[in-house]
Amino acid sequence: LLFGASGLGKTHLGAAIGHALVAQSKRVKFISSTALVQQLQKAKEALELEGALKKLDKYKLLILDDIGYVKKNDNESQVLFELIAHRYERNSILITTNQAFSEWDSIFGDNMMMMKWELTTAASFNKQKGFKSAVFGRMSVEQVKSTYSKQKVNITEPSIIIRINKAFRYSMTPMELYDYTRGHWVINPDNAKSAKYAFSVYEGIIQEVYEIASWFKAGTTYSVRENTAHTDKWRKPDVSDPIVNKRYEFVGNLAPKEVREKYILKSVEHLFNKGNSNPIMYLNLES
Numbered sequence: 001l002l003f004g005a006s007g008l009g010k011t012h013l014g015a016a017i018g019h020a021l022v023a024q025s026k027r028v029k030f031i032s033s034t035a036l037v038q039q040l041q042k043a044k045e046a047l048e049l050e051g052a053l054k055k056l057d058k059y060k061l062l063i064l065d066d067i068g069y070v071k072k073n074d075n076e077s078q079v080l081f082e083l084i085a086h087r088y089e090r091n092s093i094l095i096t097t098n099q100a101f102s103e104w105d106s107i108f109g110d111n112m113m114m115m116k117w118e119l120t121t122a123a124s125f126n127k128q129k130g131f132k133s134a135v136f137g138r139m140s141v142e143q144v145k146s147t148y149s150k151q152k153v154n155i156t157e158p159s160i161i162i163r164i165n166k167a168f169r170y171s172m173t174p175m176e177l178y179d180y181t182r183g184h185w186v187i188n189p190d191n192a193k194s195a196k197y198a199f200s201v202y203e204g205i206i207q208e209v210y211e212i213a214s215w216f217k218a219g220t221t222y223s224v225r226e227n228t229a230h231t232d233k234w235r236k237p238d239v240s241d242p243i244v245n246k247r248y249e250f251v252g253n254l255a256p257k258e259v260r261e262k263y264i265l266k267s268v269e270h271l272f273n274k275g276n277s278n279p280i281m282y283l284n285l286e287s
Contacts, residue, residue, distance in 0.1 A: 002096045010096040013144060014063050017094065020148035021061055029059040033067040040079040049079065053086045061092045068099040139170050146205050146265035153266035160195040161268060161281040168202040175224050177208055183249020184218035185280055192248065194285040197255055204269025209255040218247035
């Protein structure tokens with residue numbers, strides 16, 4: 001269930017999820033809720049509702065867009081109820097709506113409130129909220145597709161993978177992504193200096209690739225984090241601190257276009273053993 005006011009991207013996100021599943025050879029049907037309800041009503045009037053519902057079984061995911069436009073009408077709510085009941089524990093339904101559950105009486109009549117309760121229970125497991133959740137940002141279609149498809153890639157160049165799971169947010173500017181990727185890390189200086197590229201990775205997905213120019217002690221080069229609002233717990237490193245002296249940061253540029261196109265939004269999740277929390281991994285370095 002995708003909830004939100006008009007214009008926030010519910011349809012956009014639903015379509016992206018559908019595209020990602022199609023890329024995995026899964027059958028998906030995207031249709032407006034009102035259009036499907038009207039089709040099912042006609043099938044019911046022709047005593048063909050059961051057949052119409054079975055035809056939809058070939059789709060692993062049925063995306064119903066804008067369910068809020070379905071009106072409180074016994075016939076419409078009844079066929080919608082039968083559709084959801086028919087697909088229950090068989091295949092999936094994704095529903096978008098700009099109506100809160102408290103307003104769903106306008107969709108389901110009083111005799112349909114049990115269906116509303118079941119959907120409410122299901123949705124409670126997928127709700128995302130929290131302090132500064134708006135700051136975290138919204139995924140692009142390409143990012144959604146990469147998250148679901150997880151297209152594996154093997155890196156062939158001398159590289160360092162840097163996982164920025166704690167700092168990453170989708171609303172980052174390119175400069176912020178670069179700055180949070182490049183430091184400040186506890187690394188093996190010799191290994192790091194042998195790496196040609198640095199891969200910025202979030203949740204196993206490559207977000208960006210940089211060509212490393214040089215490595216410096218943490219806190220000795222300019223940081224955009226000094227001038228952004230997303231700095232609640234960030235402090236400029238104290239270069240006199242012995243612990244900080246073990247941390248480094250690189251400076252560099254975006255990798256060449258052909259390198260970025262080869263890797264960005266591909267998955268390297270398979271390279272990390274389960275439970276591995278080390279944010280740094282070296283690949284293909286000369287021994």
